[in-house]
Amino acid sequence: xxxxxxxxxxxxxxxxxxxxxxxxxxxxxxxxxxIRAINNLSVWIEEDLGDNIPEDVKDNLRxxxxxxxxxxxxxxxxxxxxxxxRYDLDIKPVDLGQILDEIKAANTAEHVSIxxxxxxxxxxxxxxxxxxxxxxxxxxxxxxxxxxxxxxxITITLHYPENNLAEILVSDNGSGISAQALDKVFDIFYTGxxxxxxxxxxxxxxxxxxxIDFIGGxxxxxxxxxxxxxxxxxxxxxxx
Amino acid sequence: xxxxxxxxxxxxxxxxxxxxxxxAFKKNNITNPLFIARNGLEALEMLQNGKVPMxxxxxxxxxxxKMNGIExxxxxxxxxNLKHISVFVMTTSNEDSDKINAYNLNIxxxxxxxxxxxxxITSVATLNSYWQLCEPPTTT
Ligand SMILES: [Mg+2]
Numbered sequence: 001x002x003x004x005x006x007x008x009x010x011x012x013x014x015x016x017x018x019x020x021x022x023x024x025x026x027x028x029x030x031x032x033x034x035i036r037a038i039n040n041l042s043v044w045i046e047e048d049l050g051d052n053i054p055e056d057v058k059d060n061l062r063x064x065x066x067x068x069x070x071x072x073x074x075x076x077x078x079x080x081x082x083x084x085x086r087y088d089l090d091i092k093p094v095d096l097g098q099i100l101d102e103i104k105a106a107n108t109a110e111h112v113s114i115x116x117x118x119x120x121x122x123x124x125x126x127x128x129x130x131x132x133x134x135x136x137x138x139x140x141x142x143x144x145x146x147x148x149x150x151x152x153x154i155t156i157t158l159h160y161p162e163n164n165l166a167e168i169l170v171s172d173n174g175s176g177i178s179a180q181a182l183d184k185v186f187d188i189f190y191t192g193x194x195x196x197x198x199x200x201x202x203x204x205x206x207x208x209x210x211x212i213d214f215i216g217g218x219x220x221x222x223x224x225x226x227x228x229x230x231x232x233x234x235x236x237x238x239x240x
Numbered sequence: 241x242x243x244x245x246x247x248x249x250x251x252x253x254x255x256x257x258x259x260x261x262x263x264a265f266k267k268n269n270i271t272n273p274l275f276i277a278r279n280g281l282e283a284l285e286m287l288q289n290g291k292v293p294m295x296x297x298x299x300x301x302x303x304x305x306k307m308n309g310i311e312x313x314x315x316x317x318x319x320x321n322l323k324h325i326s327v328f329v330m331t332t333s334n335e336d337s338d339k340i341n342a343y344n345l346n347i348x349x350x351x352x353x354x355x356x357x358x359x360x361i362t363s364v365a366t367l368n369s370y371w372q373l374c375e376p377p378t379t380t
Contacts, residue, residue, distance in 0.1 A: 030303070032332055036355055037256035043357045044263065072355050 017085075024082035028075045035075070039068040070201060074189065077203030081188065084210045088130035096125055096166060096237065099133050100156055103140060111152055112144055118158035125166060125237035131211045132235065136170070138204035139231055143172035145198050146229075165217075166237045171230040177223040185221070246371055249275045249295035251283040251312065252330070253304040260357065261299065264364040272371070280307030284315055287322055297371060298327045299351070302340075313345040328367060 042064045046053065053061075097118045104114040136156070143154045157169040177185060177192065184190045186209040191202035212219045217236050223229035252258050258276060265274060275292045277283035284307070286292045298316075302309035309329060317323050326348040329340060340347060349370070351363045 029332060033254060033257075033303075036332075036353060037254070039355050040256055040260055040357045044259075069355060 021082045021085065024078060028078045028082070032072065032075055035068050035071050039065055042068075070195065073201045074203070077188065077201055077207065080207055081203070081210055084207070084214050088128065088134065090130060091126055091128055093124035093126050094129040094132075095122060096127070096129075096132060096168075096235075097121060097123075097158055099129065100136065100158060103133065103136055107140070109144065109152075111150065113151065113153055114140065115153070115155045116158070117155070120158055120160040120166070123160065123239060125160075125239060127166075127235065127237040128211075128215055131215060135208045135211055135233070136168070138208045139170045142204050143170065143174055143229070145200050146177075146192060147172060147174035149173055160237075164236060164238045166235045168233040168235060169230060170233070171228060173228045176225045176227050176229055177221070178225050182221065182223065186219075246272050246297065247275065247293050247295040248272050248297045248299060249277065249283065249286075249292060250299045251277045251280060251304070251309070252299070252301040253278050254301070257301065257330070257353065260353075260360060261364070263357070264361045267361050268365045268368055270364070270368050279304040280309065280312030280315070282306075283312060287316075288319070295325060297348075298325055300327055300329050302329065302331055310340060310343060310345070313340070313347075314343070317345060 042061050046058070046061050049057075097116070097120060100116050100118070104116055107114055140154060140156075144152055151173075153173045155169075155171050157167075157171075159167040159169070161167060175192075181190075181192060185192075186205050188206040189202045190206075191198065191200060195201060209219055212233065212235070215236055218234045219231060221229060221231045250258065250261055252261070262274065264270075265272075273293070275286070275295065277286055283298075287294075300309045300312065307315075313327060316325065316327070327346075328349045328351055329347055330351045330353055332353050349367070351360075351367065354360055354363075
């Protein structure tokens with residue numbers, strides 16, 4: 001009897017979660033149309049006014065478009081968040097170290113150096129490899145954005161202490177996170193500084209956290225202002 | 241001299257998206273006659289009752305009231321007189337294209353509705369170069 005009730009609530013929870021994700025998807029999809037219209041209309045107003053537009057009016061039109069672009073990015077982030085449970089669900093044996101090497105190789109910014117240490121060379125892990133890549137990429141992006149140094153240093157350590165759980169440590173030499181902000185960094189759209197100053201809407205860490213929760217891992221961080229940030233991830237991955 | 245013109249039918253419910261296509265046509269010097277239907281049902285009626293000259297090309301929105309783009313496409317492909325028409329779908333996201341592919345409705349191409357008008361102009365220009373390839377030879 002007890003297990004029947006539990007199964008019933010499990011089923012109901014699953015249904016409500018699905019409904020919620022459908023809702024988020026449909027809403028953010030439909031909200032894109034009016035944003036696009038506002039953006040287009042501002043371009044057409046500028047075109048139709050011709051060459052004699054006062055500078056301050058031009059600035060305002062530019063700001064208007066900049067904000068529609070930000071809103072579109074936020075919509076895309078909500079979409080991505082709502083899809084965590086249904087996209088990139090393939091699991092196959094992969095070399096996590098190789099994925100790290102690929103991320104390092106894809107970094108073209110000269111002021112950014114990525115250092116990789118690992119004790120799991122050539123070992124294959126069964127895991128959500130696409131999700132793994134997304135999370136590490138987001139952490140790297142985050143480390144680059146919130147960094148005030150001339151040379152950005154990011155160190156990624158992959159450690160495999162026991163079966164079924166890989167540990168990944170991502171640390172940077174960035175501006176760090178104040179104590180008050182520590183529990184907010186995983187909130188969607190939270191940014192440490194004004195969104196005007198950084199070209200970010202503050203969704204990367206929220207998406208990473210949702211992915212890690214979804215796959216049953218954990219993410220914690222250690223940071224204080226001006227001392228850089230360390231993220232420790234425990235990532236479910238099995239060797240058989 | 242009879243010049244054959246390539247007629248285009250735009251099926252779209254959003255007024256600004258209609259203006260978007262009209263503006264992009266103008267910017268690319270595309271002078272093909274552009275006819276407009278506000279949803280799938282209206283488009284189907286216009287085509288079946290000969291209210292518009294037979295278009296060679298349809299530009300189709302997906303999200304529309306009354307009859308959406310996918311429902312319209314199914315009807316179109318089931319109509320012997322209309323099934324030959326080339327259809328370009330305008331989508332808001334790449335996922336829409338997956339949806340249509342799933343139905344296997346024989347699409348000539350997709351145009352993504354991007355946030356920026358500039359990008360839309362570019363994709364309409366690409367469309368236009370494709371049409372010129374299909375333009376029937378001018379008869380004298
Ligand atoms: Mg529409």
